[in-house]
Amino acid sequence: MAIAREAGPVGSLHEVREAGLDREDLLTVYRNMLVTRGVEERGHILYRQGKIPGSFYTGRGNEGASVGVATAMSTEDVGTPLHRDMGVHITRGVEPWRIFAQYMGRQDGPTHGRDGNVHMADSQLGLIAMVSHLPAMLPVATGCALAFRIREEPRVAVGWFGEGASARGDTHESMTFAGTRKLPVVFVCDNNQWAYSTPTHLEFATEHVADRAESYGFEGVVVDGTDVLAVYREAKRAIDKARAGGGPTLLECLTLRMEGHAVHDDAFYVPKPLFERWAENDPIERFRTWLRDNAGLTDEEEDEIAAGVKRLLTSALERAEESPQPDPAGLTDGVYASPEDLDTPHHK
Numbered sequence: 020m021a022i023a024r025e026a027g028p029v030g031s032l033h034e035v036r037e038a039g040l041d042r043e044d045l046l047t048v049y050r051n052m053l054v055t056r057g058v059e060e061r062g063h064i065l066y067r068q069g070k071i072p073g074s075f076y077t078g079r080g081n082e083g084a085s086v087g088v089a090t091a092m093s094t095e096d097v098g099t100p101l102h103r104d105m106g107v108h109i110t111r112g113v114e115p116w117r118i119f120a121q122y123m124g125r126q127d128g129p130t131h132g133r134d135g136n137v138h139m140a141d142s143q144l145g146l147i148a149m150v151s152h153l154p155a156m157l158p159v160a161t162g163c164a165l166a167f168r169i170r171e172e173p174r175v176a177v178g179w180f181g182e183g184a185s186a187r188g189d190t191h192e193s194m195t196f197a198g199t200r201k202l203p204v205v206f207v208c209d210n211n212q213w214a215y216s217t218p219t220h221l222e223f224a225t226e227h228v229a230d231r232a233e234s235y236g237f238e239g240v241v242v243d244g245t246d247v248l249a250v251y252r253e254a255k256r257a258i259d260k261a262r263a264g265g266g267p268t269l270l271e272c273l274t275l276r277m278e279g280h281a282v283h284d285d286a287f288y289v290p291k292p293l294f295e296r297w298a299e300n301d302p303i304e305r306f307r308t309w310l311r312d313n314a315g316l317t318d319e320e321e322d323e324i325a326a327g328v329k330r331l332l333t334s335a336l337e338r339a340e341e342s343p344q345p346d347p348a349g350l351t352d353g354v355y356a357s358p359e360d361l362d363t364p365h366h367k
């Protein structure tokens with residue numbers, strides 16, 4: 020039996036306005052979702068053209084969850100998005116040409132060619148780059164929240180993790196620590212029902228990952244991750260609560276990973292009917308229909324937005340292709356912190 024609160028869908032435009040989004044914001048959310056998918060689709064083509072070294076990951080099916088949470092964050096908040104969360108980078112303002120440059124290991128990617136694929140983030144935009152070890156970014160997000168508390172800054176940290184990574188000790192340690200200190204952190208679980216080829220019933224024995232929150236002393240919420248507005252509403256509540264001193268929330272966004280773990284994996288182990296069922300809940304299609312039914316989205320507006328996204332991505336690809344390979348002479352630049360970098364302001 021579920022312990023976490025199971026959040027319902029968002030109904031009317033009125034309800035969305037109450038949650039803080041006007042019509043212009045809604046169109047921006049829609050556009051960000053299209054850009055997110057477009058970046059990954061074009062990235063896939065680059066991969067097939069042999070232009071991307073290493074592997075290639077996408078978050079297809081997770082656009083509503085990633086864009087929804089990032090839309091609820093304030094500029095001064097920080098986040099640690101993972102490999103399914105391209106929508107966070109896009110919503111925070113990372114320009115697509117820099118993402119393509121990153122994919123291809125070029126100088127103008129956020130890591131300047133030092134790391135590959137989605138191991139990137141722009142710290143100027145409040146994002147901290149992921150490392151492979153999952154969920155190693157949860158202690159980092161929790162540490163950010165502790166720093167905000169010590170410095171008395173009204174900021175919130177958002178830490179993402181997959182449902183598979185919820186089995187690791189770092190998840191437990193982060194949540195115990197954040198719960199006991201009531202830190203301003205929101206834990207977002209991208210529950211896409213698979214951890215590589217392992218299904219959820221072999222990952223955890225509760226109904227929801229968010230059911231665990233109560234035992235850490237904070238609220239757990241499960242939301243349909245294909246409903247961008249419901250995700251936004253729940254993320255906003257959790258972030259506002261954390262900022263006001265109410266402590267952490269564990270927000271679980273339920274989706275299905277609509278592709279293989281990465282490009283090398285054809286996901287033969289996922290039952291076909293499951294894909295067919297979740298394809299009917301495509302987050303972009305779902306939101307497009309909602310906008311038409313509830314916010315008067317017209318054919319002209321839709322065409323204009325789609326054409327704008329197409330132009331953006333085409334010019335982004337051209338610009339990224341012009342970005343040079345990094346100079347081998349500077350291989351270790353920016354890889355190791357200097358003593359000055361480590362001398363953070365609150366230690367002075």
Ligand SMILES: Cc1ncc(C[n+]2csc(CCOP(=O)(O)OP(=O)(O)O)c2C)c(N)n1
Pocket residue numbers: 103151152153154180181182183184185209211213214215276280
């Ligand atoms: C500590 C650790 N063990 C194993 C891996 C290899 N690995 C990378 S992704 C992945 C599956 C993770 O599943 P989940 O947390 O559900 O995230 P998803 O990929 O489904 O978004 C595994 C096992 C890793 N990166 N880190």
Ligand SMILES: [Mg+2]
Pocket residue numbers: 181182183209210211212213214215
């Ligand atoms: Mg998973």
